[in-house]
Amino acid sequence: MERPELPLPQLHAFVVLAEELHFGHAAARLGIAQPPLSQQIRRLEDKVGHALFSREPGRVTLTPAGRELLPAARRVLTDLADGLAAARAIGSGRSGRLRIGFAASLALTVLPGLLRTFRQRFPGVGLDIRxxxxxPQLAALHDKTIDIGLLREPPATETELEFRTVLSEPFVAVLPAGHTLATRRTVHVAQLADSPFVLLPRSVGPRLHDQITGLCTAAGFIPQVAQHAVEWQTVCALVETGLGVSLAPASIRRIRLKGVAFRGIDPSTARTRVAVAWRKNDPNPLVTHLLATVIQEGD
Incomplete structure (x- = not known):
């Protein structure tokens, strides 16, 4: 059975008249003359098939049908008002949910300040942090399972995604505290040639992996990988056990392990880039707001 169309202006007029029980007062509250108000009520009564008001000289009262309709009419108008407010908030980016992917090491650098500023500016927005x-971030952006990525070394060419550099940072040597090179202030990459390495697998960060192995190649050797680890904290933990050494972004010095020494490297000009990534022409206003926050944090 087809549901009748909701006569929203008529419902609004009905609720106001039910509250005022006076055509003159109700018309003034609605900002219309009495005849149009009477017409709205008549049209609604025609749809219902019964009188909603009892009209007597000097007195207007709700009929049983009117009393039955009133709470439903109020719910419809309230739900509509709430829905419109929610739609406006979503459309303007004042509420909603933003899905953000981030590389674990960025929790040691840009992520905390960025999220704190964003939450202060947009407290009504929920954040889904992954x-x-x-x-995996690049794949998730393509699959639309995240909205924003914070990652290291974005690809050189990409047709569907945009990137903006957030920061760049130097590399450090990650050594077991008892390593002979741990006594030095700076380590030349070539001095690591005889040590086994703990590295991220190339599959999780191809360009960063290639940067690190490229530093070794430029120093005259191919790193002998003793162990792979997906996260930098795990890399550091494995270095602490003596499984090998590593080269890593300088921010991981904030991972404090007693058995690990972090040392600057020569060449000191080598740097790794952190970028924010998003889909080109994404209409989501929350993405625009986060990008503006990234720019603000970088100024």
Whole structure:
């Protein structure tokens, strides 16, 4: 059975008249003359098939049908008002949910300040924060399972995604505290040639992996990988056990392990880039707001 169309202006007029029980007062409250108000009520009564008001000289009262309709009419108008407010908030980016992927090491650098500023500016927006390495973030952006990515070393060419550099940072050597090179202030990459390495697998961050192995190649050797680890905290923990050494972004020095020494490297000009990534022409206003926050934090 087809449901009747909701006569919203008529419901509004009905609720106001039910509250005022006076055509003159109700018309003034609605900002219309009495005849149009009477017409609205008549049209609604025609749809219902029964009188909603008892009209007597000097007195207007609700009929049983009117009393039955009133709470439903109020719910409809309230739900509509709430829905419109919610739609406006979503459309303007003042509410909703933003899905953000981030590389774990960024929790040691840009992520806390960025999220704190964003939450202060947009307290009505829910954040879905997902720890992901670079390659899974790129896939999730393409699959539209995240809206924003914070990653290291974005790909050089990409047709569907945009990138903006957030920061760049140098590399450090990650050594067991008892390593002979741990006594030095700076380590030349070539001095690591005889040590086994603990590295991220290339599959989770191809460009970062290639940067690190490229530093070794430029220093005259191919790193002998003893162990792979997906997260930098795990890399550091494995270095602490003596399984090998590593080269890593300088921010991981904030991972404090007694058995690990972090040392600057030569060449000191080598740097790794952190970028924010998003889909081109994404209409989501929350993405625009976060990008504006990234720019603000970088100024």
């Amino acid at each position: 720890e992901m390495t670079t390659a």
